[in-house]
Amino acid sequence: MISEKTVERLSLYRWLLEMRVDKNTLSLFSHQIASMACVTPAQLRRDLMVIGYTGSPGRGYLVKDLAESICSVLDGDEPAKVALVGMGNLGRAIVSFLRGRRSRLKVVATFDTDSRKTGRVISGCRCYEQDKIEEIVAGRQISVAVITVPSDVAQKVADRLVNSGIKGILNYAPVPLRVPDGVYLENRDVTTALEKVAYFARESKEKE
Amino acid sequence: MISEKTVERLSLYRWLLEMRVDKNTLSLFSHQIASMACVTPAQLRRDLMVIGYTGSPGRGYLVKDLAESICSVLDGDEPAKVALVGMGNLGRAIVSFLRGRRSRLKVVATFDTDSRKTGRVISGCRCYEQDKIEEIVAGRQISVAVITVPSDVAQKVADRLVNSGIKGILNYAPVPLRVPDGVYLENRDVTTALEKVAYFARESKEKE
DNA sequence: TGCATGCTGTGAAAAACGTAACAGCAATAC
DNA sequence: GTATTGCTGTTACGTTTTTCACAGCATGCA
16 A cells, blocks of 8 residues: 555656656656655655666666556556536636646546536536436446535535445545545645645744 | 644634634533544644643633634734735636635735736736736735646746745645745645545555 | 776665553532 | 542654665666
C-alpha cells in the first residue's frame, strides 16, 4: 500500500514527465525531476523506490518508461469512471476543467435536482436527475464521485453514493462526511484551505 | 508555530462550534466535538492544548468562548484581505462560494485579462484588469491570493503577486509554483486530488 | 584496461504526527 | 464533608513521513 502523500506526488511526476515526453526528452536525473516538482531528489528517489521503478546511475530515468510505470500503478488495468453530484458553479467548473486536461479519469455522469439542468448536456457531460444516482452509478459501475452540493444535503448525497457502490469520494462541501470503512474520503473545503493559507501568511509576515 | 494539520482542524472546529453557538449550546465535551469533526477526542484535546485553551473536567468546553479563542489564533487582530486572479468558471465559483459563507476572509479584489469581465462587479466583487495587480494588492495591503488562471500563466501571476507583497497563495492551477521563502503556498490541483481518490478507491475495491 | 566521476538505491537517523494512558480535578451524590 | 464519577491536560509511546549519508555501479576518459 502506497501512502497518500506519495500517490499525490506520483500524480504530479507523471504530469511533468508526460510534458517532457512531448518534448522528446529521453532521460532525466532525479535532481531534474525533483526540481520540476519542487521536492528534494531524495524524496523523488524514495517515491520511485516505492513503486519499484529503477533508473541507472550516470543515465538517470527513462522519461517515457517511468511515466508508463506510474500509470500502471495509479490507474491499474483501466481508468476509473467518475460521477459528479451538484452542477452549481463549482461543479460545472470542475467538469469543464477535467475535460480540458487529458486525464485517465472520465466524468461519465453528473447529477442535479434543478430541472433546468437535468436532461441536458452541460460542459460536455450529461446531467441526470438526482433520483437516478443509484440506477446509474450502480448500473455503469462508477467507482469515484465528486460532491459539490450545498453542505446541508452533502451527507444525504454521500449516503446514496455509498449505497450505490462508490468506493472513493472527493468532497467539496464544507462539512465532514461520515462514510463507512472501505470508502475513501478526501475533503477539499475551500474555506479551510483559505484560512490555512491566511494563517501562515500572517505568520510569515510577523517574522519580518 | 502551529502545524498545518492542526490549523486545518482548528478551522473545522470553529465552524462546527459556531453552528452550535447559533443553537445556544453552552458547553460540549471533547468527545462530542471530536465526533462532529470525525477525529479522536485525544486529537481534539491536543489541538486545543496547542492553542492554550483549557476546559474544565465535568463541564467540558464553553462553546462560544472556545470559538472566539480559535478566532484569535487563526485571525489575529484583523481578518486578512484576499485577492483572486482568474475569473473563469472556477474563480467565479470560489468567489461566490466565499460570499455565501460568513467568513472572516473577504475577497476584496479580483483580476482578469478578459475585457468583458474587467471593470465590472462579478459575483459581488469588483474585477480589475490584471495589469493593476501591483497597484491594488500593494495599495490595499492584500496579503493572501487565490490563483485560478490557466497553468501556462500561473507562474507569471504568482511572481507578480509575490512582488506586490502577497504572503500566502492558494493555487488551483495544476502546476507547481515557485515562490520564495517567506511566502506560504498551498496547491489544490483538482486532477491530483481526483487521481488520489481514484487510486484508493481501487485499492479498497480490490480488497473485497 | 583501469581510474575518476557522479548518480542511484537504500539503510539508518530525524522529524512530524497521531494515539494511548494516566494523574489530577471539578462536579455530583450521599 | 467525603466518596465517586468521569472528563481534562499532559506526558510517554508508536507510527508515519522525510531527510541524511553512503555503498555500489554505470559511464566517460586517459
